Amino acid sequence: MLFGPHETNLGHGRSLSERHVAYYARRAVGGCGIVVTETASVHESDHPYERAPLAADCGPGWADVVAACRPSGALVLASLGHTGAQGTSAHTRAALWGPSAVPDVVTREVPAEMAPAEIAALVAGFRAATRTAVAADLDGVEVDAGPRALLRQFASGLTNTRTDVHGTDRLRLLREVLAAVRADLGSGRVLALRLSCDEQAPWAGITPASAVTAVAELAPLVDLLVVVRGSGLAASAYRPDGHTAPGSNRELTAAVRAAAGGTPVVLQGSVVDVAAAEAALAGGVADAAEMTRAQIADADLVARTRAGVPVRPCTLCNQACQVLDVRNPPVSCVADPRSGHETGEPAGVPAGAGRRVTVVGGGPAGLEAARVLAGAGADVRLVERSGRLGGGLRLVAALPGRARFADLADWLEGEVRRLGVRVELGVTADDGDVVATGARPRPPGFDVADDAWLLLAADVLAGTDPPPGPVVVHDPAGGPAGTGVAELLAAAGREVTVVTPDEVVGVRLAGDLAPANTRLLRAGVRRETGCVLRAAGGGVAVLADRWTGAERRVPCAVVVDAAPPLPGTAPDATVPAGDVVAPRTVLEAVLEGRRAARAVLEGWPGERRPEEPRPPVA
Known part of the structure; x- marks a missing residue:
């Protein structure tokens, strides 16, 4: 199982930070087999977003990630790349690099056609980055030729219209990079390739049929091949949300594996269920599975699966884990808001043995509060006025592409029952230790x-x-x-x-x-x-x-x-959570439910002694 590279906004400048280290280590401890770090630019001409790592600055951070992950048995690979015309000139204030002067379909920026000297500098950048990775004792590197990569742009007829040797042979630069990386990687380390095998432009460019031909040539040069889909024309194809069925790359991956000549192939693309991943491997679709978002949602996915404990589900909403936007938010997850905040959000809560706690409201905030409290050993009573737990999660799940929010509701309900929470449905209450009774309707503004x-x-x-x-x-x-x-x-x-x-x-x-x-x-x-x-x-x-x-x-x-509702009301002596504070999203509801549980166990606001009887609830 892989934890693939993705933007995190966790860095200090362009280097990896202690937040990166904690983020990756948590997945390694949870049982992940291969951790691939956030893609680092191999040349200073590439600065695709503010906190994008630069390989030249990543040596100490890579070494720290290795030291944190290796004791758990995980291999650590560094993703190396250059976004070329799909980057931005906002930080460098210089022309973007590209194979040809073809405007990027997203930014509309026109790149400068790379001269032979710049091509040589790019190859040298990959070599230098590889040497830095080896010095940090990484287990290998992954070369990025995926949807946003300059190497993908060279391989595609949509963006490469050159007439020189790097145009008449569009895979030439990729082969040169792989050869250079292999030479400096040495023996005993993994060379992986992330390859876009379908740009989603059937009239030209990289198509599944052309990719199969390319893979027959490229696979012998690498130790591991990750099959991905997408380009600037289809940015959402790389990490599609719930409108696309999970495991959508199965057919493409199987075709690529058949052409790979025995090189191990990785299935990527909304692989979020362990059973589906196992079925793909058993069916010969791939040799390994990349489950990145699934492990953002549950860092202990492997450990939970081995222990037979239900896994916290990924909702495929991309709300908090897709962070390549102008706000520069740190990576996180609606199901587990501690993801990406491992150094800021405490891992545990104070012991709750002997405490009797009432949580009012069975939506995401109340369920998470009850789950955390019960997990800490408290005697928890959960009161919900309707006849079913889940609250807003059930409503969200009715939206197209959001059905997996029902899985999150089911998981939270299953956990509170597994942990012994006393659930009372059809009971109305205004007072409790945690109040998560939701929002109230907003009068129309028309x-x-x-x-x-x-x-x-x-x-x-x-x-x-x-x-x-x-x-x-x-x-x-x-x-x-x-x-x-x-x-x-x-x-x-x-x-x-x-x-x-x-x-x-x-x-x-x-x-x-x-x-x-x-x-x-x-x-x-x-x-x-x-x-x-x-x-x-x-x-x-x-x-x-x-x-x-x-x-x-x-x-x-x-x-x-569809206007947002108004906040609900909660008594002053309680800890409010979720929409009762301010109507927002599932992310804030789950986060505040967790924080409310901690606040109760820490005795704020107003600690009740364990021996005091609980007040009756109407």
Whole structure:
């Protein structure tokens, strides 16, 4: 099993930090077999994001990662690469490097066509980085020719239109790099290659058929081959979210393995379930599995599996683990917010033996609080007013592509029951040690006439079928709720319009932004952007342009409001958590549930002595 390279924003400048070390060591302790560190640029011309590691600065950090991981039996490889035209010139203030002057499809930056001297400098950069890795006693390196890599750009006819030897033979540079790395790596260390085998542009570039031919040539040069998919044309193909079925690279990987001539091949691409990974290996699809996001969600995935303990599931939401954005957030996970924060969030909590604790609310915050408290030995009572645990997780799971949030709800429920929490459903309470009773509805910020229907997005997700007629989805939040509800209703044959003040629908969807808008377009959903909803009635909704105030009208019989709700209420003597504090996402709910449990066990605010009787709950 591999823990693959990915952006973390954990670095100090361009070097690996103690946060990197703790992050990787936690996975090694959890049983991971191979840890591949965050891709380091082999040349200073490449600075793709602010905290992107630079191989020349990574020696001490790599050595620290090896020292932390090797006692657990994990191999540590350094990922080495250069993003070329898919980087940014914001940090270097110099022209990007590329095989040809082809504008990048994402940034629209035009790179400078690399001259022979720059090609030689790139190869020398890979050699120097390899020597640094060997000096740090790494177990090997992985050369990046994946979706964002300059080496992939040289291998593709979409970006390489050269007429010299590096254009007529597009794999030449990759072979030169592999030969240079092998020469400096020496014997006894692993040379791995991460290779994009499908750019998702069937009219040109790297296709599965051309990749199979390339692999027959490249596989003998390496010890391990990681098969990936994607390019600038299909950035989401590398780490797709829940709209793509897990294990989507199985067929491609099997074809590549058949051409690899015995070189071990790794299956990558939403491999998040151990049983599915084992089935792929048993079926001859691959020789190993990369389960990166699964181990961000549960660092102890291997250890839990061996012990027969249920594994905390990855929701495939990409919300907190895909951090290549302008905010530079540290990597984390909605299921385990301690991921990426190993040096800041304590690993454990004070002992809770002898404590009797009541948690009010069975959503993600309450479930996590109850789980942590029970795991610390406390006698925990969990009170939930509805007839089912899971709260908002169950609603989120009704959205397209978010079904795995139900798995997280099931896991949390299973854990609290396994740990002996006394669960009381259909019971209403206002007071407890931890109060996680959720949010309350927000009154609409627009006029609704008597002849128009108003529903909340939560109503639709809970199963309420809107009355007949055109539907306007009011989405001032730009998150998954508005676009997801629009998709659901359009799939049911409804006429749907999404109204947003933003210049694009779903502005907060990160990696799913472009795919979500594509899905809406294909479903026939009308998108009204840059406007606010003023009123609904008389069969129309009145919209006002955000900038000019000019009004326009769209058909409307039903408004589904996806505006964020208001915070709930909690007594002052309790520890609040989740949406009762401020309506946000599952990430904050789970994090605050964990922190609330710790606060209770540390005696804040207001410690109750173990011998004091618990007050009755209404």
